[in-house]
Amino acid sequence: MSAPSIDDVTAPEDCQTMAEVREGVDALDRALVALIARRTRYMEAAARIKVSRDKVRDNWRIEDVVSKVTAEADQLGLSREIAEPVWRELVERSIAYEFSVWDKTRD
Numbered sequence: 604m605s606a607p608s609i610d611d612v613t614a615p616e617d618c619q620t621m622a623e624v625r626e627g628v629d630a631l632d633r634a635l636v637a638l639i640a641r642r643t644r645y646m647e648a649a650a651r652i653k654v655s656r657d658k659v660r661d662n663w664r665i666e667d668v669v670s671k672v673t674a675e676a677d678q679l680g681l682s683r684e685i686a687e688p689v690w691r692e693l694v695e696r697s698i699a700y701e702f703s704v705w706d707k708t709r710d
Contacts, residue, residue, distance in 0.1 A: 609634050639693070646697045650704035659701050665694055 609630045613623040653659060669690055676686035 606630065606633065642693075643697070643700065646701045647704050650701045650708060653705065656702070656705055656709075659705055660698055665691075665698075668694055 607626060607630050609627075612627040612630045613619075615624075615627060618624050618627065650659070669687060672690045673683050673687055675681075676683055
């Protein structure tokens with residue numbers, strides 16, 4: 604039997620047990636991993652497309668991404684205290700990964 608998807612678990616507001624909460628969190632974690640894996644493939648594409656290593660880090664783009672994420676967080680009721688540091692870390696890790704891919708493909 605496969606693990607339940609996010610559509611098959613009890614909604615947070617309907618949870619009555621910690622087992623239901625954990626099942627929901629686990630389902631969301633699996634979905635988030637899938638989305639981050641897809642996002643990472645875009646970093647691989649960026650590494651392939653960028654012609655210069657000094658183009659990998661783009662400080663303007665970092666702030667643009669964080670601004671868009673915090674605006675979306677505000678719309679969806681996600682605290683900026685969670686959203687901003689999580690995305691800043693995700694962006695930094697993505698940049699480090701993009702540098703490693705860029706270097707591997709240029710050796």
